[in-house]
Amino acid sequence: MNYHEIIAAVGEGSAHPGGFQGTLDFIQFVGIAPGMRVLEVGCGTGRTACLLAQMGAQVTAMDQSIVMLEKAEHRAQQQQLQIEWIQGDITAIPLRSDTYDAVIAESVTVFAADPVKAFREYHRVLRKGGQAWDRELFRTQPHPALEREMRELYGNPRLPDAAAWMRMLRDAGFQDVRQWGPETGIDPSGQQQEKGGADGAMSFDWQNALDPYRIIDLEALQDPAVGIFFRENEAFLQRYRKHLSYGVFLAKKAG
Secondary structure (H helix, E strand, O other): OOHHHHHHHHOOOOOOOOHHHHHHHHHHHHOOOOOOEEEEEOOOOOHHHHHHHHOOOEEEEEEOOHHHHHHHHHHHHHOOOOOEEEEOEOOEOOOOOOOEEEEEEEOOHHHOOOHHHHHHHHHHHEEEEEEEEEEEEEEOOOOOOHHHHHHHHHOOOOOOEHHHHHHHHHHOOOEEEEEEOOOOOEOOOOOEOOOOOOOOOOOOOOOOOOOOOOOOOOOHHHOHHHHHHHHHHHHHHHHHHHHEEEEEEEEEOOO
16 A cells, blocks of 8 residues: 555544644634635545534635545535535646635645646636635755655655745745744745745654544455554654744735
């Protein structure tokens, strides 16, 4: 089983930097207006999509994995939420241009073979003045083995630094590109935030916040590869914690 298959099997709803608490903090900061049209790409099991719908957004949520989408749809049904679920690739989003007020991604674009192509798709589906919110891990300092080991463990082709993430957003046509994060970086008001390391990066929400709608495939937990992955994941984060950090990259489509 690869990383994505394991995440789907264990029903993890917040396998991204900062976990679900990080999502709550950012959504509280940025604000969701009732009726706001939001597309979540790489929605996984739908935890963030359901949060956005609870806050009054009109949500479309997309993932490549049928297993993820089935669990996400079940989550929404349990909470009696109306969300449009679609299967699709972030580099070829099967939706109309100039439609959404915001596109949100949480540790998704890092897995694209061509992140700029994905960013161009986010830009295309946004209406004029719409915003992209992309929470991503980034490299804070080089290490000869970091990207190789990360690729072997998670399958992402590369790990940009923060400047490279922002440059790729600009290359895709975005303006007002900036970084926000309670753990690292600079928020949109320009205030310096407390810098932190990789705590929570590629982590799993076992203790972060109770997820009563999580669906775990118990048979998959018997697969030795699952236990091996979680041990290797913890060892990787401990080994490279000084070389990793994360934040949310915000960008705007010109009005």
